[in-house]
Amino acid sequence: MRTKGVLILIVALMLFGCNQDEIKENSKIRENNDMNLMPIPKEVNLTNNKFYINEDFKLSVDGKIGEMVTTNSTRFLRRLAGRTGLFLDQDFITKNSNDKSAELQILSKGLGKVKLNVDESYSLEVSEKGIQLSANNENGIIYGLETLLQLLNSDEEGYYFTSCKIEDEPRFPWRGLMIDVSRHCYPVNVIKRNIDAMLATKMNVLHLHLSEDQGFRVESKVYPKLHEMGSDGLYFTQNQIKEIIEYAKVRGIRVYPEFDMPSHSTAWFIGYPKLSSKDTVYSIERTWGIQNPAMNPASEYTYQFLDKFIGEMAQLFPDEYFHIGGDENNGIHWKDNKNIQKYMKENGIKDKHELQTKFNQRILKILTKYNKKMVGWDEILQPEMPNNIVIQSWRGKKAMIEAAKKGYTAILSNGYYIDLFWDTERHYLNDPVLENENLSPEVEKNILGGEVTSWAEFTTTENVDSRIWPRTAAIAERFWSPRDVKNVDDMYRRLEMVSFHLEELGLTHLTNREMGMRRLTNNENTNSLENLINVIESIEGYTRHKREGLKKYLQQSPLTRLIDISYSDAPVARKIRKATDEYLSGKNSALYFTDNSEEYLKYELKKLSENHKKLKPIIDNSPILKEIEQLSENVSIVAKIGLEAINSDKKYSKSQKEKLLKILEKAKEPIAEFENRIIPAVEKLIKNSVKE
């Protein structure tokens, strides 16, 4: 599956550690938008030609053709027509859509399979004469179609596919996204559009986190009080779950459920308090953080209940994997329960960890009975657990590698927590298996891949897309592409195009930011707010939970403030930092900047230095923006300092320097949970100023 192949990726090679001349060369590629593949395939040979398409363009299918190919080749045609405006004739592709004269010939040697370790490779050849796409399974075909769409380009003669030969297959077989639908719940269409985005980035596992202290999100016919009393009416019916699974299946994506136990389980206890470890009246938890409620591991009722419940869900979710959570049990309700304490003594269980292992072993039996394999967070890995469980590593990579060495299969999530507001770069360079880890092939094989985790304290239907995308596309490349694909600048360049193309699938990561800005300004001109948002970032981590002197976030708190539409990678700030490095080193790559880095810096810093003046009257009319007034002013002041440093030809006395650096130091203090991300650039400009 993860054969080490020769990487003949011309463009990527040119970009790795390139010198000035090479960068100039590449800037042409950027202008042509020639090579926007993400994830980068295993092998790409550009063959220096173009396949032009016109309204007669047709596709033909041959071999073993099922719904995976028919649906996605129809979607391919619609998307191609949508981007080009060409009135392509074909309507809906069926398995009989076979035409030897068609421009795009698809050959699938096997029907699609949606399970772990299926062959997902494909071969794609675009020549002047036509396009050949073949694969051992439909799975490969649908990836090849996504790659082909990324090869679409245009010039004065019209639209064409860049000709090339591609041999591609993924590095890891488990390329997942976990969506927490429990802390906040989303409608079916939100899940569906994220599934489309997953296919577009060649991901193949959707992990639904379906129960939490704050909500139980799936209909249970066996125990209806779970969803009736534990969800505020916000849950997926079984029909909707089937709809999601079917939608994903056609897109080559496995869907498996997580029911977090024994902790993170308050929502179960509202309807079924007997399951819990503490005899009390439960209600849906509105606060965030680790809670005390936990299932009672010492009661047979618990196992009888879970047997029936898991039996029901095992049937609803056909995937062979089943996630039981297992994380963050603080043990408090166990400690307070006399029966549980008695049970522990009687069975020689010395602490909560052993007790949880006992619990997990019982659950494992149930899962096995229903032909499911157990997945759980780090905590389920205890000495007495058998080898056939999958560890989802969230607390650290080291533990995962230890697990793999002990023969456990594992997936990495540590480093892929996209609710932490990290830069894309940091996620991107987090490799499940670095070369210098020197794992044996057997051990490396135990590391199946990874999962991006989208936790939902601060996500809603409106902003969840922008929290997941586009950053997840970069992580998807980490899961798919060869290990040595890691040029960060090129990743950001391609990510911008991927992000743009995801819109076609209905993703709202870009549009809802614009909508949110209109709401914040009460429908005034949003230009100045956009200038601000382009250079500030949410503080990394979970700092939002600490609102000194302000009301804490609850489940129902509004997520419509500026921070809720902010970037993790403020795009203009990143370019300003990049341009500053180039400017100070005397390089002008023109990789990012139309003219040169100095001109770019002057332009952006001038605009920002004048921005607060424009934003101020809008803030005055919109109380919800009051909290960022000082930040806005701060950005303009810092930009002005940067601009002056350039305009004064970088000449400052030591005392001037110190004074300015002090101002910048002070400006680093977060305001309204935001950081001003041009400060590092301006600091460099000052520090590098010439002493007189």
Add this chain to the structure above:
Amino acid sequence: MRTKGVLILIVALMLFGCNQDEIKENSKIRENNDMNLMPIPKEVNLTNNKFYINEDFKLSVDGKIGEMVTTNSTRFLRRLAGRTGLFLDQDFITKNSNDKSAELQILSKGLGKVKLNVDESYSLEVSEKGIQLSANNENGIIYGLETLLQLLNSDEEGYYFTSCKIEDEPRFPWRGLMIDVSRHCYPVNVIKRNIDAMLATKMNVLHLHLSEDQGFRVESKVYPKLHEMGSDGLYFTQNQIKEIIEYAKVRGIRVYPEFDMPSHSTAWFIGYPKLSSKDTVYSIERTWGIQNPAMNPASEYTYQFLDKFIGEMAQLFPDEYFHIGGDENNGIHWKDNKNIQKYMKENGIKDKHELQTKFNQRILKILTKYNKKMVGWDEILQPEMPNNIVIQSWRGKKAMIEAAKKGYTAILSNGYYIDLFWDTERHYLNDPVLENENLSPEVEKNILGGEVTSWAEFTTTENVDSRIWPRTAAIAERFWSPRDVKNVDDMYRRLEMVSFHLEELGLTHLTNREMGMRRLTNNENTNSLENLINVIESIEGYTRHKREGLKKYLQQSPLTRLIDISYSDAPVARKIRKATDEYLSGKNSALYFTDNSEEYLKYELKKLSENHKKLKPIIDNSPILKEIEQLSENVSIVAKIGLEAINSDKKYSKSQKEKLLKILEKAKEPIAEFENRIIPAVEKLIKNSVKE
């Protein structure tokens, strides 16, 4: 229901035929955004005070409280928190959420009902001390909550509700929107967000056009080949239909189905050719326009089939009305069928109209058996049809009034075809019953209201919202507000705010235009394309079907060109025309323009005159935009002519004038189905120039 009340609407009165001073007065209101109600209530008294809200704001419910109030008052809180950023404490409102100290007191005297002629009135009083909302039914309460949200405002002290006393009830009991989900089909969430928008504009009937030549869109368990063979897999399951009906019900909205018969019915015949009048092999129709296939009215099989089918659908759709279409049967397949001709002779039926009436009478019996009342398009009104059918008038208002005089109930759709690309104004002023029609109260009562119709040849999931909204909000006001509410300028002013607030409900009418522009420019800067789109309009009517020398539109043709995101009311063009009128008449209302109309005109015309220069390189890089290159140039030329006319102090010789008018005349020719909508303004500027 449509009692003529005293209209004490202060603001509206001030705007009716107001003089210059009054307009200046009103401009303050505009600046404060004080009065953005749409539809305008029957009676509004502004009481010159403000009710400020803070984080302790609570609402309390009392009386007969069902899901209509609990769901929508919870939604109210979330939307209020969302707009203000306030961390309101209340989570989910239940019927026990009763608290005498709460700031918003809601009293519902009856549970909600979702049927024709329910009492939808409400009383709302906002004073400095608190807010009282009461109604005879939950229906009124949920409308009062929408009105209250429209009263939200802010000043330097924070957010407040403008205090007032409102007594409100609708003019018409049937305020409908028909969505054609057959020519193109949309996912459930598209229907749901449109339902939310309907509630926000106080509409109460959703009419789903569920079958067509191009698709059969609902699952039938009795006749599964209908949806299996007639839909390309794009249909609503019965569970989804139930989900939609339940969603609408909670929002006070009736949902009733239309199954168009005997014509517009090709999709039925693919699975059940025996139903048809011609023995042939049918397939889903991909072209647009009137088709020949029709059900066989001379065969008992047809009535047996329809009896079972209608029986199934009558149960699925609980509303008391059932639409049978009945339009545009060209009679060709009837004429060609010997058995049908024989049947006509035998039964003394002289033409296709009489035959269709016979057919309708049989269907009427079936509907009656299942307790349904028949609704149909104009054509069903034939001499022998009974009085208890509802005529949906699409061909003209005159026929509707004739029908009403004959004792038929009727709803108006003629004039509300929003797929015709009309200006909002034209729809808005189309009144179902003008005062000068002098109908007797009995006859007037037969006119139940109207329905906006959204036909789907050129709509997709991406652009359907922008085709329906915001224009439908103006028609909704026509259906709800007193007849004499008809100030067009004020309607446009308020419509902009309504449009903005619809975004909060997930409507994509604004965001997808931005997305579409990014796609057209291949992710380049969209400013210049936006400048263009703001002054051009799709040609009115159905001209898109005439593509000389180009491929005709088919069901699968791309709807991603500029025209698919264009306006029916190009907003900047409208303001330019308005400013021109003011400038030429020497008035400067400052109602629309920050400075004055001359400054505004100079600013906009200058921008437009330079626009093509900016757009040209983008067009050069995006073949899909090629078709509007000439239009773009044309707009810049016309803007330049306008600008020069102002700058030259309006002095032109007769021959100069003639020459310029000739250029403008030529520029009127549509390009790529677009009209340049600043031409009328520039023409006036030239015509009004002073002769030397």
